[in-house]
Amino acid sequence: xxxxxxxxxxxxxxxxxxxxxxxxxxxxxxxxxxxxxxxxxxxxxxxxxxxxxxxxxxxxxxxxxxxxxxxxxxxxxxxxxxxxxxxxxxxxxxxxxxxxxxxxxxxxxxxxxxxxxxxxxxxxxxxxxxxxxxxxxxxxxxxxxxxxx
Amino acid sequence: xxxxxxxxxxxxxxxxxxxxxxxxxxxxxxxxxxxxxxxxxxxxxxxxxxxxxxxxxxxxxxxxxxxxxxxxxxxxxxxxxxxxxxxxxxxxxxxxxxxxxxxxxxxxxxxxxxxxxxxxxxxxxxxxxxxxxxxxxxxxxxxxxxxxxxxxxxxxxxxxxxxxxxxxxxxxxxxxxxxxxxxxxxxxxxxxxxxxxxxxxxxxxxxxxxxxxxxxxxxxxxxxxxxxxxxxxxxxxxxxxxxxxxxxxxxxxxxxxxxxxxxxxxxxxxxxxxxxxxxxxxxxxxxxxxxxxxxxxxxxxxxxxxxxxxxxxxxxxxxxxxxxxxxxxxxxxxxxxxxxxxxxxxxxxxxxxxxxxxxxxx
Numbered sequence: 192x193x194x195x196x197x198x199x200x201x202x203x204x205x206x207x208x209x210x211x212x213x214x215x216x217x218x219x220x221x222x223x224x225x226x227x228x229x230x231x232x233x234x235x236x237x238x239x240x241x242x243x244x245x246x247x248x249x250x251x252x253x254x255x256x257x258x259x260x261x262x263x264x265x266x267x268x269x270x271x272x273x274x275x276x277x278x279x280x281x282x283x284x285x286x287x288x289x290x291x292x293x294x295x296x297x298x299x300x301x302x303x304x305x306x307x308x309x310x311x312x313x314x315x316x317x318x319x320x321x322x323x324x325x326x327x328x329x330x331x332x333x334x335x336x337x338x339x340x
Numbered sequence: 341x342x343x344x345x346x347x348x349x350x351x352x353x354x355x356x357x358x359x360x361x362x363x364x365x366x367x368x369x370x371x372x373x374x375x376x377x378x379x380x381x382x383x384x385x386x387x388x389x390x391x392x393x394x395x396x397x398x399x400x401x402x403x404x405x406x407x408x409x410x411x412x413x414x415x416x417x418x419x420x421x422x423x424x425x426x427x428x429x430x431x432x433x434x435x436x437x438x439x440x441x442x443x444x445x446x447x448x449x450x451x452x453x454x455x456x457x458x459x460x461x462x463x464x465x466x467x468x469x470x471x472x473x474x475x476x477x478x479x480x481x482x483x484x485x486x487x488x489x490x491x492x493x494x495x496x497x498x499x500x501x502x503x504x505x506x507x508x509x510x511x512x513x514x515x516x517x518x519x520x521x522x523x524x525x526x527x528x529x530x531x532x533x534x535x536x537x538x539x540x541x542x543x544x545x546x547x548x549x550x551x552x553x554x555x556x557x558x559x560x561x562x563x564x565x566x567x568x569x570x571x572x573x574x575x576x577x578x579x580x581x582x583x584x585x586x587x588x589x590x591x592x593x594x595x596x597x598x599x600x601x602x603x604x605x606x607x608x609x610x611x612x613x614x615x616x617x618x619x620x621x622x623x624x625x626x627x628x629x630x631x632x633x634x635x636x637x638x639x640x641x642x643x644x645x646x647x648x649x650x651x652x653x654x655x656x657x658x659x660x661x662x663x664x665x666x667x668x669x670x671x672x673x674x675x676x677x678x679x680x681x682x683x684x685x686x687x688x689x690x691x692x693x694x695x696x697x698x699x700x701x702x
Contacts, residue, residue: 250429251453251472251494259428282410283456283464284472326494328523329451 241272241309246288248300249280251329253288253321262332265321267312269339275308286326290334292319299325312336401600401691404461411457411473413596414605417575420480420560421446433471439486446481446532447488452495452542452555459592460599460689465582467554468495468542474597475578475622476557479540481532483561489528493520499550500526502543503559504661506533514543535563537644537663539620551660552583552590552624554597558663560618560644567647572616572667573609579631579658579680579690581623588625592689593680595631599689602678611673611698617666618644621658629690630657631666632681638668655681670696 244265245256252261256278267273277288282302289296290310297306316336323330408414415424422434437445450470457467457474470476481487491501498521500513507530512518520526542555558576562568580597581590592599609615617638623629632655639649640656644665656664670676679691 250432251451252432261432281455281472282407284453325496326453328492328525329494 241274243274243276245276245278247278247280248286248323248330251281251284251326253323253330253332262330264333264335266335266337267310269312269314269316269336271312271339273310273312275310276305277308278305279303284326286323286330288321289324290319290321296324314339401603401689402461405604406458406461406598406601411597413598413601414607416473416475416478416596417577417607418573420478420558420576421448422477433477444482444485445488446485447490448479449490449492450476450501451492452499454495457554457597459582459584459594459597463584463592463599465554465584465592468497468499468550469554470557474554474556475580476540476555478558478560478576480560480562483533483535483564485532487528487530487532490525491520491528492525493522496522497550498522498544499542499555500544501528501540503528503530503540504538505559505561506530512543516545519544532561534645535561537561537618537620537641537665539622539661539663541622548588548624551622552581554580556580556622558618558620563647569616569647570614572614574616574618575607576618577620577631579619579621579623579629581626581629581685581690583625590623590625590688593623593629593685594689595678595692600691602692606675606693606695608695608697609670611670611696611700614667614669615694617668618663619656619658619666620663621660623660626682626685628657628659628682629685630655630681632679633666633668633694634677636668636671636676638666641665641667670694672696672700673698 246253247256248254253263254261255263255265275288277286277297277300279286279300279302285299285301287297287299288306288308290308293310293313295308295310297308300306313336316338319334319336321332321334421436422430425433433449435447437447439445453469453472455467455469455472456464457469459465467474479487479489489501491499493499498519500518500520502513503511507528510518511528511530513526513528518526538559538561540557540559542550544550556578558578560576577595578597579595580593582592582594582597583589584591594600595602617631619631621629634654637652637654640651640653641647642650642662642664644663649667656666658664673696676694676696677691678694679686682690
């Protein structure tokens with residue numbers, strides 16, 4: 192907003208005066224209270240934010256974004272919420288991400304496309320395999336579920 | 341060349357070729373306009389007018405560029421045994437271990453995978469590939485080395501690895517029983533011999549489809565170190581073609597897959613330095629292919645199995661699977677064209693340039 196804009200506002204005759212103005216004010220306050228009551232539990236929740244695990248596929252392997260280890264072992268905590276974000280960096284080859292033990296699977300992705308897999312990790316520790324369905328012999332890795340924090 | 345081909349009226353045929361070229365040209369021009377890289381859109385569109393296209397003689401190939409993000413024909417020329425990859429990534433696909441008898445154990449991870457590849461600007465081909473590239477990775481050993489090649493089929497059809505060279509019948513990858521089904525693996529083991537320039541390709545049926553879809557590569561076996569070839573700038577060229585409309589005839593030709601690539605990115609060589617070309621013909625559907633180099637001659641070592649050149653020429657003819665090592669030294673700086681001497685192939689992409697740099701060799 193420019194200085195010019197402020198001057199125009201200041202010079203303008205108030206249009207929301209009188210009884211109509213008061214009613215509008217009450218309505219706005221009510222909307223604000225309702226809105227806050229919905230949003231506050233989310234913003235001040237004591238639960239940890241959903242953890243993001245960013246994976247890319249390239250040269251027929253999964254990598255953590257920026258990582259150099261093919262098909263890395265991924266450690267999750269029992270009971271936590273995580274979000275896998277997969278991006279395909281293999282042009283011309285369609286990949287996906289599946290965790291068959293948990294019956295989870297993304298769509299097949301073209302180059303540079305992304306997909307998200309939201310996972311509520313079970314409470315019991317153990318191991319799962321993550322993989323790319325059409326290239327599972329080369330593109331598979333281990334998910335280790337360890338006891339929660 | 342099929343009987344079907346002979347029945348087609350030549351006039352009709354040439355027009356369909358032209359129509360196809362026009363389509364490809366339009367595609368790449370549209371791409372150029374979208375990128376708005378150079379020239380006004382109106383200027384680009386002027387070029388598309390039919391009369392202009394018929395006389396685009398100076399363009400010498402397609403307009404626009406192919407992405408080299410995952411396959412760079414310039415890099416392919418001088419890459420073998422995955423030498424272009426950083427050590428950590430290379431170790432996924434290649435390991436060498438010296439043996440006590442002075443030879444080397446060479447272990448490879450080769451996989452088949454379906455991939456859509458760009459063979460001319462904006463022209464994509466649904467290929468079957470070894471390790472995601474066409475031609476497949478160049479495999480190179482010294483005679484007597486032990487080869488251990490793990491093949492994983494991650495493609496959608498049965499495939500094999502069939503090497504040319506000495507090996508036991510069980511390692512031939514050719515009979516129906518040798519087929520490696522999707523999701524399965526096979527370990528090929530043999531000693532690399534004889535020394536020379538060889539090749540490998542898929543031998544699953546129907547063979548012509550499996551080869552033309554892109555399942556082939558060069559296999560170089562060097563002579564023993566005590567008689568090794570003189571040092572040279574070494575270049576691998578696989579002559580290939582692509583049947584983009586599946587009529588058992590090629591619409592696009594190239595050396596190393598990308599039509600006319602080396603016209604736009606000439607192969608840089610040094611005046612006075614020995615240049616050695618490893619040329620393998622894997623063109624399907626056409627009976628022969630050839631290589632002609634302008635302005636100079638080269639020494640020919642057919643199949644590379646002798647260290648003595650059999651002829652000096654400027655044009656060689658190769659049937660499918662035939663190969664030759666060519667050696668020459670550039671005498672003058674400047675650009676030297678090379679291409680298949682079937683003019684049709686040349687104009688459909690099998691044409692390139694050497695750019696010799698340095699002072700005239702006297």
